[in-house]
Amino acid sequence: MDKSLTYAEVGATREGQLPAGYEHVFRDARLGQGRATYEKAANGLFHWRMHRAAGLKVHGVNGPAAVGVDVTLRLLVLSIPCRVVYTVDEPNRRGFGYGTLPGHPESGEEAFFVVLKDDGEVRFELRAFSRPANLLVRLGSPVAKLAQRFATDRYVKAMQKISR
Template sequence: MQKALTYAEVGATREGPLPAGYDHVFRDVRLGEGRTTYEKAVDGLFHWQMHRAAGLSVRDAPGPAAPGVDVTLRLLFLSIPCRVVYTIDEPNRRGFGYGTLPGHPESGEEAFFVVLKDDGEVRFQLRAFSRPANFLVRLGSPVAKQVQRYATNRYVSAMQQVSRG
């Protein structure tokens, strides 16, 4: 039996406004140009290379990101269990969103998209909403926000690296 997600707004990172009552993160950065860059970025995203290049260990992922796939990310002593809740598979926009599972220090959802624009520009977009999952994390909220910002910056750097192949 699968564990339940730790938040109610499943899929809210797909598009539109993010839910109230959470901290929000938005990033939209240029990765490069052309279909080759786009395909490399998509492959790196779906095969967890972005996470590895960002310094996380990827555990338990049975394969590429797909709806229902549970993955445990690790950073030092921290266990970060997540479930892929949806994927986007359009000709020029691919990505996925995953949500937090019990044991994750935050409660919420994070989504990653690779977009090939009409002019050939490739963009990496990240959308997330989260809040502390327990009292200890809430107590350390300023530190948790710094960690979130650090992780987001690492994801951006990792995708820039992955998209170059």
């Protein structure tokens, strides 16, 4: 099976404007206050606890998110293969982006960041762009959009829970 990413704009979720021709998702949620909350949230993110707490099964990884790591997320019968395409490890901003691999119902990239603001507030940021990977998903586009919104809400709630 070809393990190439299914889109060309690799790394586009890191910052700036997302590419045209895709649906875009942005979320920004408060997690709490202080360095300890920041460290706990970032650690949970990198060790796939957000995904597990959101109800996904995580397969194919034995360690933290790192560039080149392939992960297959599962929800019920749905297989969601992804590859980590970059990480960010700054003193007050940590996160990673992963892109879709063949077999994923969507084509695009999603990124997650934990940010410690100057005033000590800790934020969770999610940025994504995607479009249907095949005709069947395209035909079910309204359902796919609802599923994306549901997943994003679950990620936010999971990060709020693990950062406590």
